[in-house]
Amino acid sequence: MTNFDAYQLTAAPPNHLSFGGLDRDSLTREGKAHPFDYLQSCMEQALILPIWQLKNLFKGPVGPDHHPKPVFVPAEQMAQTITKERPLIYLGKRQIGITDSPIFVLDLSDMDEDNARQIGGPDAHFAELREVGPMIDGADGSVLAYARAMIYWNNRHLFCGKCGSPTVLVKLGHQRSCCDSACGELHFPRTDPAVIMLVQNGGHILLGRQAIWPQGMYSTLAGFVEPGETIEHATAREVFEEVGIKIGQISYQHSQPWPFPSSLMLGMRAHALTTELKINTDEIEHAQWFSKEELLNFDKQDKFLPRKLSISRRLIDDWLAEQDR
Secondary structure: OOOHHHHHHOOOOOOOOOOOOEEOOOHHHHHOOOOHHHHHOOOOEEEEEEEEOEEEEEEEEOOOOOOOEEEOOOHHHHHHOOOOOOOOEEEEEEEEEEEEEEEEEEEEOOOHHHHHHHHHHHOEEEEEEEHHHHHHOOHHHHHHHHHHHHHHHHHHHOEEEOOOOEEEEEEHEEEEEEOOOOOOOEEEEEEEEEEEEEEOOOEEEEEEEEOOOOEEEEEOOOOOOOOOOHHHHHHHHHHHHHHHHOOOEEEEEEEEEEEOEEEEEEEEEEEOOOOOOOOOOOOEEEEEEEEEHHHOHHHHOOEOOOOOHHHHHHHHHHHHHHHOO
């Protein structure tokens, strides 16, 4: 089993949804075709993560004071439900006790929701990971995020983008191949890189807000990396496009998978070379320089920061902690 200790990789706690104690077992995928066939060889040990309409299956109530648990169903209990017609993808192995359990995600979107949720038991229910994520363990959240992203990709590549022919799952669900031998195009899971940056100027940092956000919420600026662009250039471009600020001393901090639908957030930090804001209201509603004291008293200004589990909040909190030294 090949797994990685997040603390050894970064010497710091990982972001939420970032590490799930999962061996992605990429070597097992090579040379194998449909995941349904591979599942038959490991049915006794395998666990299934059911998904319905991109919602994950949980047990227990959802709320600020509750911690719902994701449902991992023994494959043998779902033998009649697992068919080659339903999207099934091998995610890897996870050590549960002394057993390395193969983990698969199964899309049940063709079923009635009530019938699908009953697979998890009488108190099971489907919920959006984006809403439930802050209430669950980050390691479990990582596996659920992975599962959701793979099903999202699979369902959007049922036909070849080059010739329009149907595609078929191979490599245990990590590749879709065009069925037209004259085309033979290969399609792989997609991740869209996005930069999210904390811009500082002495004892102040730059935060902004979008009009669609809850009233009073401010966060770091962010944007997608464009083709042919480095993450440093994307960071500088997005800041200049949104607020007219030029930046330098750009450095990478840490990352966070964000499968809503298929992003990887790249946390960056930069220093402002100019300070006068020229807000592009087509991009954001407002932006402002904030001091540590202002941030620590945000509630008195009827403002608030992103939730604790987001990478934007991590970038802000890291900066605030440095100011205390």
